[in-house]
Amino acid sequence: MEAIDVIAAKRDGGELTREQIDWVVDAYTRGAVAEEQMAALCMAVVWRGMTRAETGAWTRAMLDSGERLDFSGLGRPTTDKHSTGGVGDKITLALTPTVAACGAAVPQLSGRGLGHTGGTLDKLESIPGWHAGLTPEGMRRRLGETGAVVCAAGPGLAPADRKLYALRDVTATVESIPLIAASIMSKKLAEGTGSLVLDVKVGSGAFMKDVASARELAETMVAIGTDHGVRTRALLTAMDAPLGRRVGNALEVAEAVEVLAGGGPGDVVELTVELAREMLQAAGLHDARDPAEALRDGSAMDSWRRMIAAQGGDPDAPTPVAAEQRDVLAPATGTLTRLDAYGVGVAAWRLGAGRARKEDPVSAGAGVELHAAPGEEVRAGRPLFTLHTDGPDRFGRAAEALADAFTIDGPPDRFPLILDRVG
Structure with missing residues (x-):
């Protein structure tokens, strides 16, 4: 095959065959299709779309570009959750x-924050002491011991997606x-x-700003999971305002604890319980104890403490505190009446909690x-907000992001926490 023929077919609105897709993804991963050619194909997909x-x-x-994990034989069913970020x-x-x-058992492969969204x-x-890097054997051992693992995806999982995502990020084809x-589900299916x-976020702080596009994404991912034999369902949940009362890294850990x-904020508790119930039902544990209990x-x-300790962390150690605070x-x-998730996320990013590029450090x-x-x-x-940072020169730009991020005594403008269910 020739890459130019695949590009032209999609440019002209045609439906690519499985053979064309298999070839172009494999060839791109191997370096046989040039970056500019795959960028052109991705732009054609942005404009023309894809069928199911x-x-x-x-x-x-x-998915076939890398390894697949297998956690069968653990003695309990596996289930996972993926959030589209907020x-x-x-x-x-x-x-x-x-x-x-x-x-x-929950084999959770997670990522790092980028821009206004946390990781x-x-x-x-x-x-x-906590570390994110585990081998597949290390994941299996800890799942057997604690039932819960949160770690980084290894380089062998969906390498085509890793390469393609980096290209889409710099060519306006996200x-x-x-x-x-396909990006989300290839990694989740490889996880085994x-x-x-799926927790598909909707609102200013989410990738999907409106309910219709979020529902389309949820339906697409549920269909992919179902077609691949994985029991998949999705909730559409609000991200017009931040979740909870703290945005940052150590700040959010403290709130989760x-x-x-x-205790904790009502919205965080509610969403935790609802997603847990969905996960247990999807795993076939219809008689499981209620997560609220x-x-x-x-x-x-107790499960949290075991999970953290199993990956080298000290659950009793105090988490870092920023050097400077300002109200x-x-x-x-x-x-x-309004608290804009995007504005708060940008403020946290400017204070040092996020990164502009994947290789940047975070505070x-x-x-x-x-x-x-x-x-x-x-x-x-x-005080309406307290800003935390290690660099006092960051306060000004963070405060600018918050200046238009709230409304007092305006018309109420909020999504319900859980908007819809798919699957």
């Missing part, structure tokens, strides 16, 4: 040990639902989990503490 068959074939081709989204931290405490691995790495769905629950201790009786916390005061008294202690959530009363001159 094409998207499934593209996913399978990326601000204050520390759900994985509390969810993974909670589901493990209820009888499932689970960055958060966990703020715990002294915004394609078929390519997004028996069932999967509060949830595991039976695992949070109340301390078993989820942003409420300009008026009234009801906080463990940096971030934003929220003193009110939408619907709550605020008072003029009282």
